[in-house]
Each structure stands twice: as C-alpha cells, then as structure tokens.
Amino acid sequence: MRYTQFTNPQVQQMLDVIGVDSIDDLFSTIPPALRFTKPLDIPEGISELELLRDVGSLAEKNTSCDKLTCFLGAGAYDHFIPTVVDGLASQTEFLTAYTPYQAEASQGILQLFFEFQSMVCLLTGMEAANASLYEGASAAAEAMYMAAGITRRNRIVIAESAHPDIRQVIQTYARERGVEIATVPAPNGTVDETALAKVIDKQTAAVLIQSPNLYGCLERLDRIIPVIHEAGALAIVSTDPLAAGILKPVGNFGADIVVGEGQALGIPMQYGGPYLGLLAGRKKYLRKMPGRVVGMTKDADGRRGFCLSLQTREQHIKRERATSNVCTNQGLLAIRASIYMASMGRNGIQQVAGQCFDKAHYAAQQITQLKNYELRFDAPFFKEFTVRTTHNVQDVIQSCRDNDILAGVPLARLDERFTDSILIAVTEKRTREEIDQLVAALGAV
Amino acid sequence: MPNTPKLQQQDFPILFELGSPGLCAVSLPKSDVPQTNLSDSVPGDLIAAEPPSLPEIGELDVVRHYKKLSRRCFSVDGNFYPLGSCTMKYNPRINERVAAMPALANLHPYQDERDVQGLLEMMHRLKQYLAQIAGLADVSLQPAAGAHGEMTGLMMINAYHRSNGEERKIVLTPDSAHGTNPASCTICGREAASVRSKADGRVDLDDLRSKVDDNTAALMITNPNTVGVFDEQIAEIADILHARGAQLYLDGANMNAILGKTRPGDFGVDVMHYNTHKTFSTPHGGGGPGAGPVAVAKHLTPFLPIPRVILKDDGTFGWESNEPQSIGKIRSFFGQTGVLVRAYAYIRALGHDGLRDVAECAVLSANYLAARLKELYDLPFPSPYAHEFILVPRAANHGATELDIAKRLIDHEIHPPTMSWPVAHCLMIEPTETESLDTLDHFVAAMTEIADELENDPDVVRSAPHTMPVRRLDEVEASRKPIVRWPAD
Numbered sequence: 034m035r036y037t038q039f040t041n042p043q044v045q046q047m048l049d050v051i052g053v054d055s056i057d058d059l060f061s062t063i064p065p066a067l068r069f070t071k072p073l074d075i076p077e078g079i080s081e082l083e084l085l086r087d088v089g090s091l092a093e094k095n096t097s098c099d100k101l102t103c104f105l106g107a108g109a110y111d112h113f114i115p116t117v118v119d120g121l122a123s124q125t126e127f128l129t130a131y132t133p134y135q136a137e138a139s140q141g142i143l144q145l146f147f148e149f150q151s152m153v154c155l156l157t158g159m160e161a162a163n164a165s166l167y168e169g170a171s172a173a174a175e176a177m178y179m180a181a182g183i184t185r186r187n188r189i190v191i192a193e194s195a196h197p198d199i200r201q202v203i204q205t206y207a208r209e210r211g212v213e214i215a216t217v218p219a220p221n222g223t224v225d226e227t228a229l230a231k232v233i234d235k236q237t238a239a240v241l242i243q244s245p246n247l248y249g250c251l252e253r254l255d256r257i258i259p260v261i262h263e264a265g266a267l268a269i270v271s272t273d274p275l276a277a278g279i280l281k282p283v284g285n286f287g288a289d290i291v292v293g294e295g296q297a298l299g300i301p302m303q304y305g306g307p308y309l310g311l312l313a314g315r316k317k318y319l320r321k322m323p324g325r326v327v328g329m330t331k332d333a334d335g336r337r338g339f340c341l342s343l344q345t346r347e348q349h350i351k352r353e354r355a356t357s358n359v360c361t362n363q364g365l366l367a368i369r370a371s372i373y374m375a376s377m378g379r380n381g382i383q384q385v386a387g388q389c390f391d392k393a394h395y396a397a398q399q400i401t402q403l404k405n406y407e408l409r410f411d412a413p414f415f416k417e418f419t420v421r422t423t424h425n426v427q428d429v430i431q432s433c434r435d436n437d438i439l440a441g442v443p444l445a446r447l448d449e450r451f452t453d454s455i456l457i458a459v460t461e462k463r464t465r466e467e468i469d470q471l472v473a474a475l476g477a478v
Numbered sequence: 479m480p481n482t483p484k485l486q487q488q489d490f491p492i493l494f495e496l497g498s499p500g501l502c503a504v505s506l507p508k509s510d511v512p513q514t515n516l517s518d519s520v521p522g523d524l525i526a527a528e529p530p531s532l533p534e535i536g537e538l539d540v541v542r543h544y545k546k547l548s549r550r551c552f553s554v555d556g557n558f559y560p561l562g563s564c565t566m567k568y569n570p571r572i573n574e575r576v577a578a579m580p581a582l583a584n585l586h587p588y589q590d591e592r593d594v595q596g597l598l599e600m601m602h603r604l605k606q607y608l609a610q611i612a613g614l615a616d617v618s619l620q621p622a623a624g625a626h627g628e629m630t631g632l633m634m635i636n637a638y639h640r641s642n643g644e645e646r647k648i649v650l651t652p653d654s655a656h657g658t659n660p661a662s663c664t665i666c667g668r669e670a671a672s673v674r675s676k677a678d679g680r681v682d683l684d685d686l687r688s689k690v691d692d693n694t695a696a697l698m699i700t701n702p703n704t705v706g707v708f709d710e711q712i713a714e715i716a717d718i719l720h721a722r723g724a725q726l727y728l729d730g731a732n733m734n735a736i737l738g739k740t741r742p743g744d745f746g747v748d749v750m751h752y753n754t755h756k757t758f759s760t761p762h763g764g765g766g767p768g769a770g771p772v773a774v775a776k777h778l779t780p781f782l783p784i785p786r787v788i789l790k791d792d793g794t795f796g797w798e799s800n801e802p803q804s805i806g807k808i809r810s811f812f813g814q815t816g817v818l819v820r821a822y823a824y825i826r827a828l829g830h831d832g833l834r835d836v837a838e839c840a841v842l843s844a845n846y847l848a849a850r851l852k853e854l855y856d857l858p859f860p861s862p863y864a865h866e867f868i869l870v871p872r873a874a875n876h877g878a879t880e881l882d883i884a885k886r887l888i889d890h891e892i893h894p895p896t897m898s899w900p901v902a903h904c905l906m907i908e909p910t911e912t913e914s915l916d917t918l919d920h921f922v923a924a925m926t927e928i929a930d931e932l933e934n935d936p937d938v939v940r941s942a943p944h945t946m947p948v949r950r951l952d953e954v955e956a957s958r959k960p961i962v963r964w965p966a967d
Binding site: 038077079088092113133178349350360 | 766
C-alpha cells in the first residue's frame with residue numbers, strides 16, 4: 034500500500050521548486066556513515082486485500098467472546114454496547130481530530146468533553162473531573178501524585194483488596210519519586226477497618242480504597258472514609274462508574290479523589306486496551322489535577338463556548354513543574370463513554386446496574402447450592418463475586434472452557450493467597466440460560 | 479469573506495438541555511432472573527435513593543446531538559492539518575476495519591493464552607518490526623502514549639544506573655524540547671536541566687560537554703529536532719554522553735522523517751519511544767488514545783516493563799512477567815492493544831519500501847512548502863528541512879501575531895499549525911506525506927492571501943476566524959473562574 038499521492042512528474046516539479054536534484058539531496062544532513070541504505074528487515078508492502086487476509090489468518094487463531102460465554106471480569110467486563118455508540122463514535126470528524134487546542138475549530142469535541150466531565154461527576158459524586166487518563170491503574174497512580182502534591186506528604190496506603198494492577202503500577206510510579214507505600218490488610222475480602230487507623234501516620238498523604246474491590250466486594254466506605262479523614266489523610270477511591278446506577282456515588286461518602294476504569298461505559302474489551310482512565314475530585318483540588326480539563330466560557334460576541342482550561346497546570350506550559358507529564362489522553366474513549374451515558378440516561382444506567390446486580394446474585398445463589406462451591410467472602414457485592422471450590426481450580430476452568438464457557442478468573446492469578454477461588458462476573462448481557470449452563474458446567478466437574 | 483454559517487446564529491444546546499424525563503435511547507431486554515432485593519443484600523447506607531441524573535433523551539435526538547457536534551470539529555478527514563510535531567497524516571480506513579474484527583476486539587484480557595495466539599503473534603511481529611525500524615534490540619508495547627513511553631524509558635535508565643550502583647539525578651534536555659520531556663523527568667524523580675541550542679537549531683556541543691558529568695543520567699533529544707533539522711552531530715553527542723556513562727534518550731516524535739533512512743540505534747541512541755498516533759497513523763481521536771512503544775539497546779533489555787510478549791520454546795506465544803530486574807508494571811493489562819493492531823496493519827501494509835516512501839514524501843512536502851513560502855515569511859533555520867519547518871511572520875508587514883495568522887487559516891478550512899513554539903512568534907508546519915500537491919498549493923495560496931491581508935487589511939486577520947460557530951474565546955476567564963461541569967457551580 035501507499036497512502037502518498039505524488040506522481041513522478043509532480044515529484045520532479047517539487048524538486049525543481051526546492052532547487053535540488055533528488056530526494057536524497059534533502060537527506061544530506063544525515064551523515065553518510067549513519068545512513069541506512071539496505072531495506073529494513075520487514076516484509077514488502079501488501080495490498081488492502083492481502084492485509085485483510087494476513088490479519089484475518091491471525092484473527093482466526095483467536096477464540097473470541099463471540100464464541101464463548103464470558104464470566105470474566107476483574108477490571109474488564111463484557112457489557113452490552115448500544116449500536117449508537119459505535120455508529121456515532123466512529124464518525125471520522127471525531128476519530129481523526131487532534132487535541133482541541135484550537136477552540137474555534139474544535140467546539141464539537143470540547144463541548145463533548147465538557148459533557149463527559151459533567152456526567153463523570155454525576156457517576157462519581159464529585160465536583161470536577163478531567164477529560165480522561167490512560168486507564169484505571171495509571172489513573173490511580175496519578176491520583177497518588179495528586180494527593181502527595183496537595184498534602185506535601187510522601188506516603189500512600191493502599192488497600193490489599195485493590196486490583197494488583199493498581200497496586201503494582203502505583204509501586205512502579207512511587208519508586209522514582211521516593212513515595213513510600215504501605216498496605217492495609219484485607220484478610221476477609223474487605224479492608225480491615227481496625228487496622229486502618231493504625232497504618233495511617235503523619236506522613237500519609239492518602240489511602241486508596243477500591244470499591245467494588247478486586248474480589249467484587251463492596252467496601253464500607255461510609256465507615257472507612259471517616260476513619261481516613263480522622264487520621265488526617267485524603268481518601269482516594271477507585272470505583273466502577275456503572276455501580277452508581279443503583280449504589281451511592283462514592284463521592285457521597287466524602288472521597289477526596291475518585292478514579293476508575295471506564296471500560297464498562299461502552300468500550301469494547303479489546304484484550305485490555307485502549308480503555309478509559311477516570312479521575313474526579315473536589316473542585317478545590319482542580320488546579321492540582323493531572324490531564325486536560327475543558328471549561329465553559331464565552332466568545333468575543335458573548336456566545337457560550339468551550340476551551341481547554343487551566344492549561345498552566347500542563348506540561349506544554351509548566352514543563353518540569355507540571356502536575357503530570359500526561360499529554361495524549363483517551364479522547365476517543367471519553368467520546369464513547371459520553372455517548373454511552375447519554376444514550377442510557379438516568380433510567381438506562383439504573384436498569385443496566387440493576388440487571389448486573391440481579392444476575393450476579395442469581396448466579397451466586399445457584400452456584401452456592403452446588404456441592405463443592407461456596408461464597409468465599411460474606412461481604413455484599415455488585416456484579417462480581419468470589420467462589421471457593423473444593424475442586425482443583427484449573428480443572429473447573431478447563432471443564433467449563435470445554436463447554437465454551439469462560440467461568441471466571443482464577444483468583445490466584447491476581448492474589449496468590451486464594452488458590453481455591455474463582456472470581457465470577459455477571460453482566461446484564463448474560464441470560465438466565467447462560468447462567469444455568471455455567472451452573473451445570475460447574476456442577477459437572 | 480465566506481458567509482457566516484447558520485450555526486453561529488444560534489445558541490447551541492448542550493446535552494443537559496435536551497430530552498424529557500422518562501426518555502431513554504436504549505431498550506434492554508427484560509430481566510429473566512428473579513429480582514434480588516437490594517436492601518436485603520447491601521447495607522442501606524450504600525444504596526442510592528435515586529439513579530444519577532444523567533440526561534434523558536430519545537435515540538434520534540442523541541444521534542442528532544452527536545452528529546451536530548461532529549460538524550463543529552476540524553479533522554484530518556475534513557481538513558488539511560499541518561500541525562507541526564503532531565504528524566496529522568491520513569488514518570487509513572482499513573485499519574479501523576481490521577481493529578474492529580470481532581476476533582480481535584472481543585477478547586477479554588484474562589482469556590487463556592491459548593485463546594489469543596493470533597493476537598499475541600501479531601504483537602510479537604509488531605515488536606520485531608519496531609525494533610528493526612529503531613535499529614535497537616528489543617521493544618515494550620506497554621506504554622499508553624508518548625509521554626508514558628518517556629516515563630518508562632527514564633525509569634529504565636534509572637534502573638540501569640542503579641544496577642551499576644549509581645543514582646544519577648540530572649536529565650539534560652535541549653531548550654527546544656517538548657514540554658513532556660522535562661515533565662517526565664519530574665515524574666521520574668529527576669531534575670531537568672537545559673542544554674543550549676545554537677542559532678542553527680543544533681545542540682551547542684560545548685554547552686553539552688560542560689554539563690555532562692557523573693551525575694548525568696541521560697540526555698533526552700528529538701532528532702530530527704523540533705525546529706525541523708536533523709542534527710548531524712548526533713553520533714558525537716552520543717559519544718559525549720557515553721564517555722561519562724550517561725544514556726541517550728530519543729523522543730521519537732519525529733520518526734516520520736527518517737523511517738528506513740537512518741536508525742536511532744545506529745546513531746547511538748540507547749532508548750527511544752514511538753508515538754504510534756504520529757508515525758504509524760493510528761487516529762488521534764480528539765486527543766487519544768495513542769500508544770508509546772519503547773525500544774531499547776541490549777544493555778537495557780533486563781529493565782523493560784512487564785508483561786513482555788514472547789515466543790516460547792514450544793513455538794507458542796505468551797506473556798512473561800517473571801523478570802527480576804524489570805521496572806515493573808506501568809499500566810493495567812497488556813497495553814493499548816486496539817491501537818497496536820492498527821499500527822501493525824499500517825506497517826504490514828506499507829512494508830519496508832512503503833515506510834521509506836513515507837519519510838521521503840514527508841520531507842519532500844515540507845521542503846516544497848518552505849521553498850514556496852520563503853519569499854513571504856522568514857524561515858529562521860537553514861534548509862534542507864526534515865518533515866517540518868519553522869516559519870515566522872515578518873515584523874514589517876504586520877501588527878498581527880502568529881496567533882492571528884493561525885486563526886485566519888481556519889477561515890480557509892485549514893487547521894492552524896503549531897504556534898509560538900519552540901521559538902517565539904513562530905508557526906511550525908508539518909504537512910505530512912499523505913497530502914496531494916493540490917492541497918499543498920492550496921495552503922500556499924492561503925498563506926499568500928494572508929500575507930497580502932497583513933499588508934492591506936490586517937484587521938480581518940486580527941479578528942479571525944470569521945467562519946466558525948464561535949469567535950475567539952475568553953480563555954483567561956475560563957482559567958480564572960473555571961466552570962468544568964453542568965450545572966455550573
């Protein structure tokens with residue numbers, strides 16, 4: 034393929050205008066010893082049809098969730114995506130636009146991000162949200178920096194019940210900044226509330242809690258956040274925005290910064306990315322936030338308009354003193370999530386969340402009636418729960434896979450303490466029949 | 479002057495001003511399982527009294543809203559977009575089709591490796607292609623964007639020095655560096671220090687020599703640099719650093735200019751990042767997603783982030799995370815897979831021959847525009863240019879600024895170039911390789927007309943744009959009293 038469009042006579046015409054003999058003359062600043070004169074060791078170019086065959090033959094080696102019934106979760110979920118999301122988000126005016134630095138020529142995208150921020154505020158219960166970060170785990174790491182910046186302290190406490198990706202990514206980021214990481218234990222599926230106060234000291238900037246957490250359990254934010262504040266630290270909560278369809282937005286419990294993975298909001302699973310990092314906070318922390326923020330303003334004639342706001346926080350202005358190095362974000366995924374939230378609306382989001390809840394609870398109830406399976410933890414859950422089995426976990430997973438069912442994530446993959454457990458997610462997309470088939474497959478192991 | 483569009487006359491509604499209570503654009507199947515009483519299973523304090531007050535709008539009006547918003551955006555598909563340093567090239571349609579294939583898009587990240595062999599094979603091939611283009615030993619596909627790649631690269635440099643028992647604190651950046659470079663230094667607990675550029679845009683080697691010492695972790699350089707010039711001293715720069723044990727980091731933002739013509743690994747680079755959304759045509763999406771794969775020389779491979787895609791002894795592909803010297807995980811799951819699929823498709827379709835053609839046409843286009851415009855505007859740096867060049871309006875023929883010229887281009891349906899960076903009062907113009915000669919000539923005609931207006935009717939330039947739904951916005955007030963959600967506080 035070639036996506037260039039010069040004819041040979043045009044190339045000659047352009048070279049004449051420039052006043053050189055050949056294209057190679059334009060590369061004269063590359064010293065001869067550094068020029069690469071061989072072909073790169075990459076196959077020769079192919080046509081569009083051949084590319085379809087090439088990628089098609091690779092894709093055939095995969096078995097996707099189109100052919101399997103998916104009960105996998107742990108941060109990525111098989112939710113239904115309304116057709117309007119794909120149709121509208123794929124408009125190439127959105128797809129092929131750059132960051133909206135030129136406000137007059139980007140009002141559509143700027144307004145869209147403003148609406149996105151507003152809806153994220155509703156689902157998180159916060160006063161201000163940015164226009165997205167890379168994904169849930171690095172958003173949590175950015176929140177850690179933000180909290181350290183606000184409090185000028187350098188210690189972060191993370192719940193043991195948070196997803197290991199969040200814990201490991203924060204660990205990676207923290208090392209370079211000399212931020213100390215401590216853990217609050219979660220021996221029974223949720224944060225040990227009595228241990229919490231003890232682990233927070235005067236150098237603790239923030240405590241990060243995930244709810245619903247790695248095991249699917251809901252943390253008692255109503256009790257935990259006051260303890261964090263009492264000890265003088267900020268509360269960072271990582272959440273599933275969809276849960277706000279039926280549960281109180283986590284901001285209502287007094288969280289200072291809310292982060293989350295927005296994949297559930299109309300984004301395909303795509304083997305883990307690109308996803309959507311959410312970050313929201315109290316308005317008084319707006320100037321400490323990472324990433325782009327869109328503001329509403331007026332134009333020279335007094336008309337309502339939108340522009341990138343508070344750019345003095347950002348790297349292209351503030352350089353080494355910026356709140357973050359984030360530049361490119363996940364604009365197109367924020368667009369998808371916006372269209373999803375606008376399409377679902379108040380009632381749709383409640384229905385989706387409600388059906389996830391009902392179906393997960395139906396599945397849990399059916400599974401725990403089987404011999405050899407019980408709920409691993411007592412805590413309440415939303416759309417995902419942990420089951421303990423007396424069988425070998427790999428045997429259970431394989432046996433279900435033989436029936437085209439992805440039964441769940443072996444929990445030991447994410448938390449090595451639990452070698453006897455499976456994490457099972459049930460979205461609104463699963464039917465009773467599919468759940469019954471899962472139960473039958475589990476029972477037949 | 480073009481006609482004022484109708485849209486400009488109206489107050490354009492936002493989402494929250496549409497719809498009526500009870501409307502919903504989606505219908506879900508009725509639940510086929512027994513309802514579980516929420517309050518039996520969840521403590522009352524955690525239950526919402528009512529659902530969040532998202533908009534309530536019917537399907538057609540949702541469609542119209544986003545259709546109208548899309549008409550209020552410039553895009554590569556609709557407009558010439560000569561935005562320097564951003565490589566706004568054509569995003570091939572086929573790549574969207576490929577990435578949307580259900581057998582690639584509908585995979586859960588925790589599916590067993592046996593279910594995703596085709597995807598892993600593709601990622602492994604991509605990794606090899608990117609290593610080959612860089613002339614470096616290995617590649618991580620994990621970073622989510624260019625700045626994320628910078629962070630990853632610097633972390634690896636820190637880990638490398640640590641493995642030698644050193645904690646080097648200073649990272650040098652030329653004064654013309656992208657803002658992300660110094661910001662990434664801070665993220666990685668390093669201090670950014672500036673190295674002077676000479677009048678011709680090249681690094682001042684004397685200044686560099688005076689600043690490199692045993693506390694220097696690395697120099698972060700962009701080459702071709704941000705003024706559009708390939709710094710031919712690059713091998714010498716690498717030698718100066720390496721002599722003191724420091725590393726050479728390449729910001730790969732400008733890789734489009736050198737694909738297949740020279741390789742970073744061959745000119746002394748130890749670690750670099752790519753921006754797939756620049757060089758490899760993955761769509762910018764209004765600001766993302768990108769992907770920022772990082773390539774490294776052999777001595778840095780132990781420090782690559784996890785997980786790493788590998789070809790196993792049994793001939794299958796998988797992820798390896800058991801790497802004791804790795805800097806660790808830098809994001810959730812396995813990278814921006816959907817973006818990387820598009821990058822694979824682009825590189826595979828072009829091949830080694832097509833990639834070289836990209837660099838040649840990109841450089842030809844930039845030098846052609848520079849040659850056509852040099853009589854009307856000042857070009858402060860010497861040609862030949864790489865894939866972009868710096869242009870400065872002449873002081874004599876305006877009371878208007880580079881901002882005014884940029885805004886006036888909007889009236890010609892051309893997206894403004896990058897402004898006021900890396901030198902004061904400039905426009906940075908990058909046409910990319912995918913534009914036709916007709917489009918380049920249209921740009922020259924627009925710039926010629928604007929130069930004429932600056933002489934004869936500067937007010938029309940100063941008050942531009944005149945054809946957009948809004949006129950210039952009060953960005954100062956937007957930052958002084960920020961309104962960042964609806965309803966306004």
